[in-house]
Amino acid sequence: MAKDTESVESCGTGCGCASAGHASEGHHHAHVEETPFEARVDEHGTRRMFLKLAGAAVAATAAVAATGCGPNGPTAAEFLQQHYKKLTDEDKKKIFARIEEDTKARTGVTTRVNDPPPLDGVEYAYALNLSVCNGNRRCVEACARENNLPDDPEIRYIRVLEMEAGSLEFEEATPYYAREKLPARDKWYMPVQCHQCDNPPCVRACPVQATWKEPDGIVVVDYSWCIGCRFCVVACPYYARRFNFFEPEIPPDRINPNQGYLSNRPRHKGVVEKCTFCLHRTRKGRMPACLEACPTGARKFGNLNDPDSEIRKIIESKRVFVLKEDLATLPRFYYFFS
Amino acid sequence: MTTKLRWAGLISALGLLGLLGLPACSPGDEPQRLHTTHPPPASSGSVTVAARIPLLPTYPCSRCHEDRTPDPRERKLTEFHTQKVLQHGTLGGWCYRCHTKDNIDRLHLQDGTLVTFDETFELCGSCHGDKFRDWRAGIHGLTTGYWNGDRIRRACPFCHDPHNPKFPAMASERTPLRPRTAPAGEAHEGHQAHEETDGEGH
Numbered sequence: 270m271a272k273d274t275e276s277v278e279s280c281g282t283g284c285g286c287a288s289a290g291h292a293s294e295g296h297h298h299a300h301v302e303e304t305p306f307e308a309r310v311d312e313h314g315t316r317r318m319f320l321k322l323a324g325a326a327v328a329a330t331a332a333v334a335a336t337g338c339g340p341n342g343p344t345a346a347e348f349l350q351q352h353y354k355k356l357t358d359e360d361k362k363k364i365f366a367r368i369e370e371d372t373k374a375r376t377g378v379t380t381r382v383n384d385p386p387p388l389d390g391v392e393y394a395y396a397l398n399l400s401v402c403n404g405n406r407r408c409v410e411a412c413a414r415e416n417n418l419p420d421d422p423e424i425r426y427i428r429v430l431e432m433e434a435g436s437l438e439f440e441e442a443t444p445y446y447a448r449e450k451l452p453a454r455d456k457w458y459m460p461v462q463c464h465q466c467d468n469p470p471c472v473r474a475c476p477v478q479a480t481w482k483e484p485d486g487i488v489v490v491d492y493s494w495c496i497g498c499r500f501c502v503v504a505c506p507y508y509a510r511r512f513n514f515f516e517p518e519i520p521p522d523r524i525n526p527n528q529g530y531l532s533n534r535p536r537h538k539g540v541v542e543k544c545t546f547c548l549h550r551t552r553k554g555r556m557p558a559c560l561e562a563c564p565t566g567a568r569k570f571g572n573l574n575d576p577d578s579e580i581r582k583i584i585e586s587k588r589v590f591v592l593k594e595d596l597a598t599l600p601r602f603y604y605f606f607s
Numbered sequence: 608m609t610t611k612l613r614w615a616g617l618i619s620a621l622g623l624l625g626l627l628g629l630p631a632c633s634p635g636d637e638p639q640r641l642h643t644t645h646p647p648p649a650s651s652g653s654v655t656v657a658a659r660i661p662l663l664p665t666y667p668c669s670r671c672h673e674d675r676t677p678d679p680r681e682r683k684l685t686e687f688h689t690q691k692v693l694q695h696g697t698l699g700g701w702c703y704r705c706h707t708k709d710n711i712d713r714l715h716l717q718d719g720t721l722v723t724f725d726e727t728f729e730l731c732g733s734c735h736g737d738k739f740r741d742w743r744a745g746i747h748g749l750t751t752g753y754w755n756g757d758r759i760r761r762a763c764p765f766c767h768d769p770h771n772p773k774f775p776a777m778a779s780e781r782t783p784l785r786p787r788t789a790p791a792g793e794a795h796e797g798h799q800a801h802e803e804t805d806g807e808g809h
Binding site: 388391398401403404405406407409410421422423425428444445446447448449450451452551554555556560561563564565566569570571572575577578579582583586587607 | 744747749753754774776780
């Protein structure tokens, strides 16, 4: 794959991020003095070790059993699991096997949990053509099936906002429209999902480093490390994160057996989740499920570092914009009109 | 003498050009394309335009049409193709503006070049240049497959009926539920209160 050598270099602000050349224009990282992510993970790891040594783990395990998380809640083994970044390949193998067994025992469905790594030199970006989106929500439902999202209580990563023609007034917009014929007269539609920000406020808000930005730009959550404080939900200016207030139940025939550890594997009550650009698909070269489901062809996905990619052609030739640009979140999700 | 030699050189050069150039211009069985407009391959993989012909229920058209005399007059079709509604600008020549009278299994461009039903993008693109440019670049239309490998692109008639090209209206999928704060059993009681207080947008 041809790569723009210029674009994979550091953005020049000394932050080590590999921003694409064009995106780094006006690329203002809000540099806040803070401990590097790895160091913070280390710190927690040490604390955790101490807790374990002190025998608190035993108490914690008892607590988990006592609070009645039930058969669907986190198991003791999951509760005591290390942070994702500290897991060895051997650990991961055991954990994935355990998740597969749990799912099998709970639902009778044979699943395959895997963890495709980020691809070298790849940074993802998404573009959505607002001129052709007709608000039919096929993307919303395809996403729900792909990512094992429950219908009741309902969790959906994509919200399609219906707005008055000629306005961009989010206060007046609604995702709760139901129509026989779309697009409705004098309305337009704007799907919103996680923008995989290059400067993600949600990551900064997390007190336990359960969410972070991967080298390919995807912001992920380790559901086994999330404590459910919901700071990230509040920090996200796009309302892209969802909290499991209730134990998510998915009918066995709707479970997608191809599961990514950092994407669509089973979640429990009390953890936050979000769109991951279907990383279990996209890191293997496939398109996100929402893109393939879109009957209007409004959704485009690709590698920002490949100057020949469709996404780059869009950014270079169309009038693109990002949502709430003034917040300097530097989204990887572009909207455009054709 | 030198002038004569120069003239002789020029004439023989022209003759050579003619010998080389003329056979390339002579028409083969199918009229030659002036240029190819198939989408170019991406650096990371091939781009295949999805085949349309296997999806056409009545193809090959010649199966019926070879026994019929072409009638270019605009009229209401009562026997066959009764569902077809021609809502596509003011097309002079009716069906035969795009379909080919003496080769009904092919379409033809404005300049008479014949194209197959798998190459409809050539025909549509001859008028809708801006959309065509975007489609070739992968910006307009649906592309599936691999973002870093081989991909499949749908040509125009997959989404737009060429006889009535406006994208069809469609119904919305399942309407999202309003967020709830009570467990499943007592779920729907709280909904009324939410109706008023929901901050819906961002």
